[in-house]
Amino acid sequence: MAETKQQEPATEEGKKNPALENIQQLGQTSTPPTGESNIFCLTIIGQVEGHIVLPPQNKTTKYEHIIPQLVAAEQNPKIEGVMIILNTVGGDVEAGLAIAEMISTLSKPTVTLVLGGGHSIGVPIAVSANYSIIAETATMTIHPIRLNGLVIGVPQTFEYLDKMQERVTRFVTKHSHVSEEKFKELMFKTGELTRDIGTTVIGADAVKYGLIDQVGGIGEAIMELNQRIDEKRKAAMTAANGVLV
Amino acid sequence: MIHYSIVPLDDIYQGMDSFSPNYMEITVQGVTMQVEPVGGFQARIVRLHSCNPQDYLNTRYAPGTMITYSPDLSAT
Numbered sequence: 678m679a680e681t682k683q684q685e686p687a688t689e690e691g692k693k694n695p696a697l698e699n700i701q702q703l704g705q706t707s708t709p710p711t712g713e714s715n716i717f718c719l720t721i722i723g724q725v726e727g728h729i730v731l732p733p734q735n736k737t738t739k740y741e742h743i744i745p746q747l748v749a750a751e752q753n754p755k756i757e758g759v760m761i762i763l764n765t766v767g768g769d770v771e772a773g774l775a776i777a778e779m780i781s782t783l784s785k786p787t788v789t790l791v792l793g794g795g796h797s798i799g800v801p802i803a804v805s806a807n808y809s810i811i812a813e814t815a816t817m818t819i820h821p822i823r824l825n826g827l828v829i830g831v832p833q834t835f836e837y838l839d840k841m842q843e844r845v846t847r848f849v850t851k852h853s854h855v856s857e858e859k860f861k862e863l864m865f866k867t868g869e870l871t872r873d874i875g876t877t878v879i880g881a882d883a884v885k886y887g888l889i890d891q892v893g894g895i896g897e898a899i900m901e902l903n904q905r906i907d908e909k910r911k912a913a914m915t916a917a918n919g920v921l922v
Numbered sequence: 923m924i925h926y927s928i929v930p931l932d933d934i935y936q937g938m939d940s941f942s943p944n945y946m947e948i949t950v951q952g953v954t955m956q957v958e959p960v961g962g963f964q965a966r967i968v969r970l971h972s973c974n975p976q977d978y979l980n981t982r983y984a985p986g987t988m989i990t991y992s993p994d995l996s997a998t
Binding site: 717724727728729730731732733734735739741742745746748749750752753766767768769770771773794796797798818820822823824825841845 | 923924925926927928929931933934935936937938941943969970972975976977978979984985
């Protein structure tokens, strides 16, 4: 049902003996592990599944799995940077914003890469990282939130919907260079989508509007993340030296 | 709950009324998880209930992974 792929930072099995060997041979307990990545890669694909378990025809990313993964990534000293790869059609507002908030508050360097699509609730997730990259062919659909289920035709319904929309708008404008006016203009544009109001923003356009930082692919994303990891290491080193002196 | 997606809601919720999964909770090597049995002693992981965040980084316990389990009769 849910497909999340990630590198496994460490398994507990077989760790004791190498540690003992390290003490005997090198006089230290841990050595830089070989073949083990210092980057944690999180993929958000299909629907972002929230409080309702969706029927099996949906390919989903479960937020209750993503959130502890981000906690683990923040806590695990072996992970130095987080790479988020997006190809999502949207999903639950609460779940999507929860993931976006988690990513934006990580202390480790984060880079998002939008491949294929980062639509609807994928937009706040895409802008949540320190740096965002979009593939040239990738698209992001920005459209208004719709209410489903029982809708009562009173002004309060509209106000509620407007508040929910405001959460998304505020997050996106806070975490990217797009202005609120521009984002709302894209959201309520007519004549762009066949059956809906809104805009489909493709690759370079997302950068032009200030939503995403750069057009690129995996090479640029890894380079950017490594650069940020290095900067953080250097900052930590100078801070440590400063204390010693 | 509000769904914010480009996929039409009809497509998302199609088959929702007949969707009644049979989940059960098991513990595999100390990790409590919700699984969907698929026959024999095989099950598909639905979600983890573990409180250890590192368990969620273990690819063997990612949702959708098939696991083989056997009933532990010693506890009863």
